[in-house]
Amino acid sequence: MEAPLNPNMHTALERDEIPDRTKISIPVNNQPSFTPRKLRAIIIGAGYSSLTLVHKLRHQHPEMEDILTYKIFEARSDIGGTWLVNTYPGVQCDVPAHIYFYVGGPEIHDYIKRIVEKWNLDRDVQLNTKVVGTYWQEQQGSWKVVVEHNGVQREEYAEVLISGQGFLNLWKWPDIKGLESFKGKKVHSAKWDHSYDYSGKRIAVIGNGSSGIQILPQLAKLEGTDVTSFQRGPTWVISRMSAAKLLGRDDISPNPEYTEEDQRRFTEDPKYHNEYRKQLIHQHEVHTADGQAVEVDVIVCATGFDVSHCPHYPVIGRDQTSLAKKWADEPESYLSLACPQFPNYFIFTGPNAVVGHGSLVEGLGWVAEYMIKWIKKMATEDIKSVAPKQDVVDEFVTYGDEILKTLTWTGGCRSWYKKGRVDGRVTAAFAGSALLFKRFVSEIRGEDFEIQYRSPNRFKMMGNGFTEYELDDANDLAWYIEK
Numbered sequence: 393m394e395a396p397l398n399p400n401m402h403t404a405l406e407r408d409e410i411p412d413r414t415k416i417s418i419p420v421n422n423q424p425s426f427t428p429r430k431l432r433a434i435i436i437g438a439g440y441s442s443l444t445l446v447h448k449l450r451h452q453h454p455e456m457e458d459i460l461t462y463k464i465f466e467a468r469s470d471i472g473g474t475w476l477v478n479t480y481p482g483v484q485c486d487v488p489a490h491i492y493f494y495v496g497g498p499e500i501h502d503y504i505k506r507i508v509e510k511w512n513l514d515r516d517v518q519l520n521t522k523v524v525g526t527y528w529q530e531q532q533g534s535w536k537v538v539v540e541h542n543g544v545q546r547e548e549y550a551e552v553l554i555s556g557q558g559f560l561n562l563w564k565w566p567d568i569k570g571l572e573s574f575k576g577k578k579v580h581s582a583k584w585d586h587s588y589d590y591s592g593k594r595i596a597v598i599g600n601g602s603s604g605i606q607i608l609p610q611l612a613k614l615e616g617t618d619v620t621s622f623q624r625g626p627t628w629v630i631s632r633m634s635a636a637k638l639l640g641r642d643d644i645s646p647n648p649e650y651t652e653e654d655q656r657r658f659t660e661d662p663k664y665h666n667e668y669r670k671q672l673i674h675q676h677e678v679h680t681a682d683g684q685a686v687e688v689d690v691i692v693c694a695t696g697f698d699v700s701h702c703p704h705y706p707v708i709g710r711d712q713t714s715l716a717k718k719w720a721d722e723p724e725s726y727l728s729l730a731c732p733q734f735p736n737y738f739i740f741t742g743p744n745a746v747v748g749h750g751s752l753v754e755g756l757g758w759v760a761e762y763m764i765k766w767i768k769k770m771a772t773e774d775i776k777s778v779a780p781k782q783d784v785v786d787e788f789v790t791y792g793d794e795i796l797k798t799l800t801w802t803g804g805c806r807s808w809y810k811k812g813r814v815d816g817r818v819t820a821a822f823a824g825s826a827l828l829f830k831r832f833v834s835e836i837r838g839e840d841f842e843i844q845y846r847s848p849n850r851f852k853m854m855g856n857g858f859t860e861y862e863l864d865d866a867n868d869l870a871w872y873i874e875k
């Protein structure tokens with residue numbers, strides 16, 4: 393944009409007669425205030441988190457096209473993350489489907505594929521391209537990202553690095569002595585072998601978390617199978633009230649069929665559908681085998697994934713800090729989405745995310761909005777880097793741990809919410825409600841961050857002293873005069 397409206401000031405600028413108002417004098421930036429510079433972002437993974445962000449960037453914040461270019465690197469051969477790879481028999485979401493998408497895994501993956509096509513969300517996705525190392529470059533204020541495609545590595549660069557690599561993504565065999573020397577067939581829920589014929593076999597199902605619960609009845613149904621369930625501890629299934637009661641029926645079944653009439657009403661009456669979804673979030677009743685019902689706040693299930701949050705490739709931040717080393721004992725983040733010493737690095741579902749309360753997918757949308765706020769601020773305020781302060785995160789973790797002690801997640805059972813430990817800190821779930829999290833991320837708390845600017849004077853963002861609005865003669869420059 394070209395220069396100021398005030399002709400006298402224009403002359404002053406040309407003569408470089410800038411008054412020295414600060415200790416460090418910098419030339420006036422001859423652009424309107426808050427003119428954005430173009431930033432680059434690298435987004436790791438093409439699962440639901442990253443695709444949510446891309447949808448917001450492309451369709452809800454079209455102004456971002458002028459502010460941000462981005463590339464999405466996906467290690468696998470297709471988009472969809474969790475719902476691409478988890479194809480075991482019976483795979484489905486384990487929350488009421490109305491606060492997720494659909495029930496069955498294949499339906500969920502189809503839905504993701506459909507929305508990607510409808511909104512052209514894969515425009516910037518590079519498949520079969522794995523991020524194998526990320527390195528912060530202090531001087532440039534950018535990330536060097538090493539990616540591997542077809543066995544060939546190359547370097548990519550971006551000011552902003554976003555992790556959408558998922559928190560239940562890296563599956564692992566259970567730590568059971570002798571498992572590796574078992575001569576029969578071994579299969580993991582996250583890498584199901586569909587070519588093997590399971591019928592007529594004696595099958596051990598180890599684990600009774602969400603996946604184990606879904607697989608077991610499907611295998612038991614097969615011709616001639618003899619299925620044994622090996623359970624480390626009990627699984628608690630919670631339901632505050634019968635789902636049918638929410639629909640106004642007297643059926644006490646915890647999982648009633650939706651009638652054709654229900655389905656018609658959900659389709660035709662969005663308000664009713666929305667009210668129904670809201671009620672489902674509050675189901676919190678545990679049903680025990682002996683028929684008792686106990687109201688609780690939270691459910692905890694074991695899973696077969698690496699839940700350490702530690703990256704499996706070098707993520708090297710400021711002062712050569714390694715994220716894997718920093719998080720080796722306790723993964724501690726700022727609101728699950730950033731970490732001290734890792735500037736311009738934003739994370740979906742990092743440590744202590746909203747994974748156990750409310751709707752996770754709505755939470756991903758809130759985090760995407762938060763990231764966009766930061767990117768806009770960085771672009772328009774000449775910011776080089778932002779990272780949460782270490783003392784802020786220390787206080788946040790200390791206070792959060794105290795809240796968590798009052799919640800069910802700290803109960804004495806082994807759980808992935810506690811990195812698979814019986815005792816110890818809760819590392820997976822946020823220390824509070826989904827609504828509190830939403831409030832926290834709805835605004836940037838700048839005071840929690842260490843911000844570095846590109847110029848020695850942070851007010852370079854003031855540009856030539858005018859707003860872009862004033863440069864358009866058609867605009868009313870006195871709109872703020874009250875009647």
Ligand SMILES: Cc1cc2nc3c(=O)[nH]c(=O)nc-3n(C[C@H](O)[C@H](O)[C@H](O)COP(=O)(O)OP(=O)(O)OC[C@H]3O[C@@H](n4cnc5c(N)ncnc54)[C@H](O)[C@@H]3O)c2cc1C
Pocket residue numbers: 436437438439440441442465466467468471472473474475478483484485486487492521522523524556557558559560561602603705740741751752753
């Ligand atoms: C069996 C199962 C059932 C679930 N059910 C529910 C449910 O009912 N409700 C709920 O809220 N949540 C559920 N979840 C959690 C689910 O993971 C999230 O809801 C959501 O799908 C996470 O999306 P995401 O994009 O964050 O991560 P993911 O879906 O895991 O996607 C991450 C992507 O990043 C890619 N990636 C990882 N590392 C790299 C790398 N180095 N380079 C390039 N790409 C990389 C992966 O290939 C993957 O495609 C379930 C998870 C599982 C495993």
